[in-house]
Amino acid sequence: MxxxxxxxxxxxxxxxxxxxxxxxxxxxxxxxxxxxxxxxxxxxxxxxxxxxxxxxxxxxxxxxxxxxxxxxxxxxxxxxxxxxxxxxxxxxxxxxxxxxxxxxxxxxxxxxxxxxxxxxxxxxxxxxxxxxxxxxxxxxxxxxxxxxxxxxxxxxxxxxxxxxxxxxxxxxxxxxxLPSQHIKNGFAEAIKYALIFDRKFYTYLKKELINGFIKDFDYIIYKCCFYKVQVVKKDEKEISGVRTTLNFGHTFAHALEAYTSYKKFLHGEAVIFGMLFASLVSLKLKLCSKKTFKEVKQILTLLDFKLNVKINTRQLLNLMKKDKKTTSGNINLVLIFKIGKVKSVSVRDDIILNVLKNWS
Ligand SMILES: NC(=O)c1ccc[n+]([C@@H]2O[C@H](COP(=O)([O-])OP(=O)(O)OC[C@H]3O[C@@H](n4cnc5c(N)ncnc54)[C@H](O)[C@@H]3O)[C@@H](O)[C@H]2O)c1
Missing domain, CATH: 3.40.50.1970 (Rossmann fold)
Known part of the structure; x- marks a missing residue:
């Protein structure tokens, strides 16, 4: 390395x-x-x-x-x-x-x-x-x-x-x-890279979480930086859409952070729920299999965070619309197809509301 x-x-x-x-x-x-x-x-x-x-x-x-x-x-x-x-x-x-x-x-x-x-x-x-x-x-x-x-x-x-x-x-x-809560917070972003780019890295991170300790921080950091740099090189200013893939889980996460006035969740924690939400939408739209959804849920559950907040679905939807990726009022969500593959998809409001209602 x-x-x-x-x-x-x-x-x-x-x-x-x-x-x-x-x-x-x-x-x-x-x-x-x-x-x-x-x-x-x-x-x-x-x-x-x-x-x-x-x-x-x-x-x-x-x-x-x-x-x-x-x-x-x-x-x-x-x-x-x-x-x-x-x-x-x-x-x-x-x-x-x-x-x-x-x-x-x-x-x-x-x-x-x-x-x-x-x-x-x-x-x-x-x-x-x-x-x-x-x-x-x-x-x-x-x-x-x-x-x-x-x-x-x-x-x-x-x-x-x-x-x-x-x-x-x-x-x-x-x-x-660094307190352990913040280590977990960062780990959520590491999982994000694995879900977007790399099944092997997903398996590696899952093992580390199951073992309960991180053997090699330098390796994890290197892998994440490597992936981020590849994307930034292709799309420095988020114009072509390549960089947008890094926002997997972020539309929901930013809305959740704003909804709770930035006081209840750390950013990475909010991203965990965002990735889970995006995977639920993928499943609902039949873009990913039940197996993929289960795999996403498994690794995120290992981080052991609880979404213990009552959500007003309409308010959250409106906050999601404030996202920089919203175009002409349509929410563009980065959705998962399989571990290692995501894509930005325009999603109708009724689908988002339906997933939110059934989830919260
Ligand atoms: N620019 C980008 O591309 C990008 C990407 C992701 C997130 N962000 C932003 O990053 C922010 C979240 O970052 P964060 O999670 O690092 O939060 P943070 O900067 O608030 O740090 C978390 C806490 O840890 C403390 N801390 C920092 N280093 C420490 C250390 N070594 N030992 C003990 N305590 C330490 C800080 O004082 C703080 O209380 C959000 O505002 C988010 O929007 C930006």
Whole structure:
């Protein structure tokens, strides 16, 4: 297994480095930036655990004492991914004299990656940034591919731009402090890649879950990053539809997150229910066999999450219609055909309502 995945895009080329070696990181960092000023954006939890470590590492970068590391800390969790926090970041950056030659580092989970990326894309019309993901979800998904965004009330990721990082450094040591609920949350996205692309990977992940421990995080992360990069290379800005397949389970998930005001479910948890919902729709439309549906249900059930919320089906449908993939009022859902094959399909409202009613 290689530890460097090149992301060669039209807009930019960069590397994903999967390594526990600080030297590897510093060498790769040197190749992408000559800056002496870093602006680390992180959240309150990650600050306590890992900020000092990264800050000291960056200072080692150069033997002279010129390297300066400024930081901005926002509240943890989805509610921190909003315009108010973005505005705080702009003001803090100005106060700290961050300029076009500085480099932003997103140190944290997907929330930090998304808001820091959006900040980097827009501050002074765009400055360099690097992703240092610290959750499993961010390592296998959100730190790769250049989607950046903030939420506005009841609408997730609706304001954002595509903006690629200069480097992504994935170090599984950060996972040591990550609570198990968040490991499971990331694992849901790993299952998503398996269901979309790879039956063998599905079997591998199922075995790991049944055994009750993860033997090789680096391998799982490598596989997920590999698949994400293949898709992003083909469809960087989600234009041709190839990238849309990665949204398997996401239309329902985003609606569920909004329905519960981003407070009840973690993103990956919502994606579990989204994948189950999409598979129920596939079954209803006879696009997948009962066996496939059972296989999807089996692996998701192993993660042991409960959808203990009363759903108003009409309200949820309306929220699903706010999805960016809705065209002319029709909901386009990524549906499963068999393990390793999914496709975007336009689904009528009555079918969605029927599946929701029978499920909740
Ligand atoms: N840009 C994309 O392509 C993309 C893809 C998927 C998800 N996302 C976004 O990612 C976000 C979810 O990301 P997430 O699940 O990483 O959530 P998160 O960023 O909220 O992190 C989860 C929690 O873990 C804490 N944490 C982070 N690293 C830690 C560590 N090493 N040890 C202990 N605690 C740690 C955080 O403080 C937070 O409380 C959502 O906003 C979602 O929309 C974006």
């Amino acid at each position: 290689k530890n460097l995945i090149p992301v060669n895009l039209k807009s930019q080329k960069y590397n994903i480095l999967i390594s526990q070696s600080e030297n590897d990181f510093l060498k790769n960092l040197k190749k992408v930036t000559a800056t002496t000023t870093f602006f680390i954006i992180t959240d309150k939890n990650v600050k306590k655990l890992h900020l000092k470590y990264l800050s000291n590492l960056l200072k080692q970068r150069s033997n002279d004492s010129k390297v300066s590391v400024k930081t901005a800390v926002i509240s943890a969790g989805e509610t921190g991914k909003n315009i108010k926090k973005l505005s705080f970041l702009y003001n803090k950056a100005l106060k700290e004299s961050i300029d076009r030659n500085s480099c932003v580092i997103a140190l944290g989970g997907g929330v930090i990656g998304d808001i820091a990326g959006f900040f980097a894309a827009t501050y002074m019309r765009g400055i360099d940034f690097i992703q240092v993901p610290t959750t499993l979800l961010a390592m296998i998904d959100s730190s790769i591919g250049g989607k950046t965004a903030v939420n506005i009330t009841k609408c997730k990721n609706i304001v954002g731009v595509f903006y690629q990082p200069k480097l992504v450094w994935i170090n599984i040591c950060f996972l040591i402090t």
